[in-house]
Amino acid sequence: MTQTITRLNSSDSDFQAQLKKLLAFEESSDHEVHQRVLDIIANVRKNGDQAVLEYTNQFDQCSLSKASELEFSQEQLKSAWDNLPKDKADALQTAANRVRAYAEKQKMESWQYTEADGTVLGQKITPLDRAGLYVPGGKAAYPSSVLMNAIPAKVAGVRELIMVVPTPKGITNSLVLAAAHLAGVDRAFAIGGAQAVAALAYGTETIPAVEKIVGPGNIYVATAKKLVFGQVGIDMIAGPSEILIICDGKTNPDWIAMDLFSQAEHDEDAQAILLSDDADFLDAVALSIDKLLPEMERADIIKASLSGRGALIKVESLEHAAEVSNSIAPEHLELSVEDPEALCEQIRNAGAIFMGRYTAEALGDYCAGPNHVLPTSGTARFSSPLGVYDFQKRSSLIFCSAEGANTLGKTASILARGESLTAHARSAEYRLK
Template sequence: MTKSITRLNSTDSNFQAQLKHLLAWEESADHDVHQRVLDIIDNVRKNGNQAVIDYTNQFDHCSVTDAAQLEISQAQLKAAWDNLPADKTEALEIAAARVRAYAKKQKTESWQYTEADGTILGQKVTPLDRAGLYVPGGKAAYPSSVLMNAIPAKVAGVRELIMVVPTPQGVTNELVLAAAYLAGVDRAFAIGGAQAVAALAYGTETIPAVEKIVGPGNIYVATAKKLVFGQVGIDMIAGPSEILIICDGKTNPDWIAMDLFSQAEHDEDAQAILLSDDADFLDAVAQSIDRLLPEMERAEIIKASLSGRGALIKVASLEEAAQVSNTIAPEHLELSVENPTTLCEHINNAGAIFMGRYTAEALGDYCAGPNHVLPTSGTARFSSPLGVYDFQKRSSLIFCSAEGANTLGKTASVLARGESLTAHARSAEYRLK
């Protein structure tokens, strides 16, 4: 197994080229998918509920005859919550409380200040009026994602949160519905795919249009989100899951192997990389991979991920590891070292940073508190995790006193006339003393 996982050394003359090749990821542009999604969006815009019903029956093999059947009632959400086993109830409550506590720290408030001449400048922060949450259905059911997407929206003050979730053959995932109840989802609809994204973006007779759509989905959902962007906001277009671990060679190699598995098991395109300045430790982790892999329920997926996109990389030092990490800009970064705080000072690009030997990335996926919706495919160079700020708008405030208008007007007049915008200049000049 480990013979097929890439082994790199930063001292190799072609290391940068090898690293670039390892990181290369571009989801194939499927023009057929693009056109099909365009057609779905156009049909939903024109025909509303009927188009959504037709697609739901076609793709999810349901037998819906009326749009009212698409809505999942609050009573159903509550029933799912009430019927949960005690251990799952407790786990969801703990996770939700931690996500909410962290989100409250992120909330931005309005502010302003007054200048000497009485001019007031500031920023008014307001929540989105309505947001849409896409939740995968069927086998890929993630109640943790419901909490991570819904709770920041509610903390931000979003008035109405609309959830859409496909229900293949009409089967609902009770854990997802329970999480939706706990997180405060206001309305839920049993629809999925590009048609659900289109319905959220443009609205139908039953499904209200939203200002922003968040949440993961398949290629049809991702393509639809790209195509409706501008009509509505979106969170991000996520690529395969990633983990990068920097280790000084003193963590149990079994722990590190399992941390690599934890992302590799998502799908064959997931990427798991280990950087270490200790060659013997890399060998030990390789042995742990071989020994532990047969125990894994998703062994074939993990094997495909590690052999296709995984790597064990020897670096000269932990400082060099940080440099390589900044080039990769990983979704998840583990600093499994003696002094993670010191090393963290060298990290500029990462979606989430897990510090110390005991901080498994999996804790962040479920219950640590920070959001698990993170930038992938190197976009951590310029993007941030999903947060309360994604559900808030900022408006600039400018309140000029007469004296302030006189002072600023003179400056504005000079600049406006320099740009040959006479009306701008005269508008400011009218208010000069």
């Protein structure tokens, strides 16, 4: 039987310890990277465009002489869209339409209500003024990420969306630029790395400061986002990609093996796990893995991911599978079972839930509609997918009538004096009848 992927059994006495070891992942805390990023941020804050230009020329092997050369024109973005082959343009348009339709359902609305004494309480929803979108560049080009990050921001009503994307050796990706045009990106700059994050956070002479930075990147980008948090908001610090599949043994094992591959191919640290109450099915999937792996372009990466962090796990029942899944809190969860709606009722922690045998996780990555920016590393226990709500703010509304000020003022006065905050108390007392 295959040695490509770990086999576990939930009935083993040390299963929890084995599972904990399997899930353990801590990105190396490289003090040198941390210090380098701190230095880059400080330089960009002090020297603005000049620092960004120097880092871009150094890291991306460019030879730009002035900051204005860093910006893509709207004509460039439109030209990229206009010159796309029809099949790619149609696919991007379909994905964009579906992402936008889903995002429209997420918009939070302002509300208020009036109490008996005329006091009005409520909530006011406003969009962020400006958001920054980081898009990986070079060999790793993700037009789907442009759509997933930009469209919810636009639906939320963000006034200005600023995109940054590195262009190593000056090479641009037409799909990324076309997606930016399609999604309504207002300004786009050919910069990347920690310097791009710093520029978005603090602003330069050319690059405007934003209120929130979203989008994936390498360790330098992730570290920079951590360090500028507080100056700006960020979406999340994403870990390696994850998929967890619960299957009742009645789905084609080749389908399941390929679904596992779909996340394992991201990188060697990605995690792909299958839970089933059917031991024979786990054997069948193991055989499918061995059969299909040699066909894959990224076979070495998939094999490293599956052998290092993947697992086929025998569980006692589908109910128990749900319990194990909740403890893992996966980024992507496939419920490849006869009655996924019933099983879904037992799921509490997951970034995105793919229901039924025909719902491949890959559909969610590109065009189903819900966002593919999802919580990883167990953070689905307390966080949610990126959405329109990440680009909207809530403000509380309090509008007291004279009668309301009299009633509430008495209560506030008592509580304030109990905390020895006399000015608070007197402020409320001035308005008493």
